[in-house]
Amino acid sequence: MQFRKQIRSxxxxxxxxxxxxxxxxxxxxxxxxxxxxxxxxxxxxRGHEMPLAAHLNQEVSDLRVSFSRIHQPCDFRPTVxxxxxxxxxxxxxxxxxxxSVAWALDDYEHQLESISPENSSPLGDNSxxxxxxxxxxxxxxxxxxxxxxxxxxxxDRGLLEDIDDRLNQFQDHVSDLPAYMKHRxxxxxxxxxxxxxxxxxxxxxxxxxxxxLLVLLMRRFHNRIFxxxxxxxxxxxxxxxxxxxHRIEIRTDDEVAELARALNAMxxxxxxxxxxxxxxxxxRTSEVVRSEQMASVGFLAAGVAHEINNxxxxxxWSAESLExxxxxxxxxxxxPIDSTREAEINxxxxxxKRIQDExxxxxxxxxxxxxxxxxxxxxxxxxxxxxxIDGVIEMIKPLSRYRDKEIILKCDRPLRAMVNPQEIKQVxxxxxxxxxxxxxxxxxxxxDLAAQDDCAALVVSDTGCGMTPDVLKNIFKPFFTRRRDGQxxxxxLSITYRIIEEHGGLITPFSGGAGLGSRFTVTLPLxxxxxxxxxxx
Numbered sequence: 001m002q003f004r005k006q007i008r009s010x011x012x013x014x015x016x017x018x019x020x021x022x023x024x025x026x027x028x029x030x031x032x033x034x035x036x037x038x039x040x041x042x043x044x045x046r047g048h049e050m051p052l053a054a055h056l057n058q059e060v061s062d063l064r065v066s067f068s069r070i071h072q073p074c075d076f077r078p079t080v081x082x083x084x085x086x087x088x089x090x091x092x093x094x095x096x097x098x099x100s101v102a103w104a105l106d107d108y109e110h111q112l113e114s115i116s117p118e119n120s121s122p123l124g125d126n127s128x129x130x131x132x133x134x135x136x137x138x139x140x141x142x143x144x145x146x147x148x149x150x151x152x153x154x155x156d157r158g159l160l161e162d163i164d165d166r167l168n169q170f171q172d173h174v175s176d177l178p179a180y181m182k183h184r185x186x187x188x189x190x191x192x193x194x195x196x197x198x199x200x201x202x203x204x205x206x207x208x209x210x211x212x213l214l215v216l217l218m219r220r221f222h223n224r225i226f227x228x229x230x231x232x233x234x235x236x237x238x239x240x241x242x243x244x245x246h247r248i249e250i251r252t253d254d255e256v257a258e259l260a261r262a263l264n265a266m267x268x269x270x271x272x273x274x275x276x277x278x279x280x281x282x283x284r285t286s287e288v289v290r291s292e293q294m295a296s297v298g299f300l301a302a303g304v305a306h307e308i309n310n311x312x313x314x315x316x317w318s319a320e321s322l323e324x325x326x327x328x329x330x331x332x333x334x335x336p337i338d339s340t341r342e343a344e345i346n347x348x349x350x351x352x353k354r355i356q357d358e359x360x361x362x363x364x365x366x367x368x369x370x371x372x373x374x375x376x377x378x379x380x381x382x383x384x385x386x387x388x389i390d391g392v393i394e395m396i397k398p399l400s401r402y403r404d405k406e407i408i409l410k411c412d413r414p415l416r417a418m419v420n421p422q423e424i425k426q427v428x429x430x431x432x433x434x435x436x437x438x439x440x441x442x443x444x445x446x447x448d449l450a451a452q453d454d455c456a457a458l459v460v461s462d463t464g465c466g467m468t469p470d471v472l473k474n475i476f477k478p479f480f481t482r483r484r485d486g487q488x489x490x491x492x493l494s495i496t497y498r499i500i501e502e503h504g505g506l507i508t509p510f511s512g513g514a515g516l517g518s519r520f521t522v523t524l525p526l527x528x529x530x531x532x533x534x535x536x537x
Contacts, residue, residue: 010224010254017217021210028203035195049111049129053177056104060174063097064167070094070154091151098147101170102140109133128180132173139170228256236263244271315355380503382527383421385449385456386411392428393447396436404441407432411449415456417524423499424524430492431460431520438464438518455505456526461519467511475509500524 069090112126112133143166146153153159228250235248244267248260326348393407435445439462448459467475476497500507505524511517
């Protein structure tokens with residue numbers, strides 16, 4: 001169970017990292033949005049405050065104008081549109097203006113109170129305005145107390161001076177309100193500039209950090225998941241292509257590694273099953289071969305009887321004729337040798353030579369059969385093929401019937417195969433002599449020896465009479481021969497085929513047709529390939 005949660009854990013880890021990155025970036029964006037919202041609200045609140053402050057300033061100015069008509073009536077000059085008024089009228093006007101100032105101050109104070117005192121923004125700090133409003137409220141209360149109830153205050157010069165001072169202070173407090181706003185805006189601009197740079201830096205660092213985390217997360221996923229999967233796919237394809245010795249190596253400790261181990265175990269089991277099946281196939285093949293050999297005894301006996309019957313009949317006929325001639329010669333009286341007697345002596349020599357040839361032919365047939373039955377018993381050893389072929393060529397060249405025919409050996413480098421030297425020498429001898437017998441004087445036989453994958457490829461080609469499709473079809477059958485001289489037992493290529501098969505090799509004949517020459521290709525496993533198979537077994 002410990003392997004089944006590794007990839008899931010990696011996915012959970014990646015999801016957590018992505019969630020962290022998204023939350024961090026979302027928090028930064030949300031903070032910026034909230035700051036912007038708060039700034040917008042502060043500016044809106046201050047925007048509502050400024051008209052009220054201007055209105056309060058205007059009402060205070062009107063109050064001062066009304067008070068100046070009471071305090072210094074000589075400065076007032078009536079006009080056509082402004083008739084002369086008495087003192088009671090100006091006092092009433094002053095009271096109305098004072099009420100208007102009170103209302104304007106109430107509106108301004110209500111606006112200040114609508115701003116939360118917990119607002120820490122420079123724009124939201126209205127403590128100085130509140131202090132000014134408190135002082136203006138005191139002054140307004142003092143004015144109301146001194147001017148309410150009677151009209152005598154308008155005759156008291158000292159009180160009028162005090163009221164004038166109070167109005168001047170009130171006017172100063174109202175005039176300070178825009179200055180407070182200006183100072184707050186300057187402080188806000190400085191604070192916003194500092195906070196802007198701070199958050200720009202933090203946002204940049206968070207973005208860089210998020211990108212780095214994404215890169216690290218992608219690298220982690222690549223190393224922990226994607227790269228093992230790629231190795232698994234490549235290894236599976238390699239095994240599927242036939243390289244059953246390959247093993248998939250994954251250095252993680254998760255489900256992919258478990259799958260790789262399972263594939264490796266399956267490949268090993270498949271190799272074991274394959275070796276066992278090969279062994280069984282070889283055993284069954286040997287049994288089938290033995291059965292076929294036993295079944296072909298009749299065919300072989302018939303062939304042997306047919307092949308030996310002809311030379312034996314010739315021997316019997318020659319012996320009978322020889323007996324009669326000898327009897328006639330012995331019965332005749334002695335006489336000098338004449339032409340008739342010399343002819344009979346020549347006939348005797350001819351019959352004796354025929355008996356000798358046919359006897360040797362029978363001996364060749366029986367020797368070939370013995371060789372055919374003894375295959376598979378010899379031991380194999382690492383053998384240098386070039387030296388072996390050179391030895392065969394040196395043995396063939398001195399023969400008189402091959403002196404006017406050329407043999408060429410081509411070999412790029414030494415090759416060692418696990419073979420029985422005597423049997424392979426017999427194979428080379430059969431192929432080369434067959435090629436030499438098929439060419440005319442002046443013809444050429446070429447022997448090519450080269451490495452081909454894990455095998456040695458021996459190619460014997462000639463410029464001789466070639467082979468027809470029917471000959472190619474039956475070339476390896478026992479007692480099948482189409483030699484031009486009429487000699488041979490037809491067992492040479494059958495023995496060659498059996499030897500190559502016993503060595504785990506392959507022999508392939510080819511010919512373009514009659515008169516186009518022939519080519520035999522023999523492949524034999526090299527020493528390193530055989531050793532590799534033995535180690536695998």
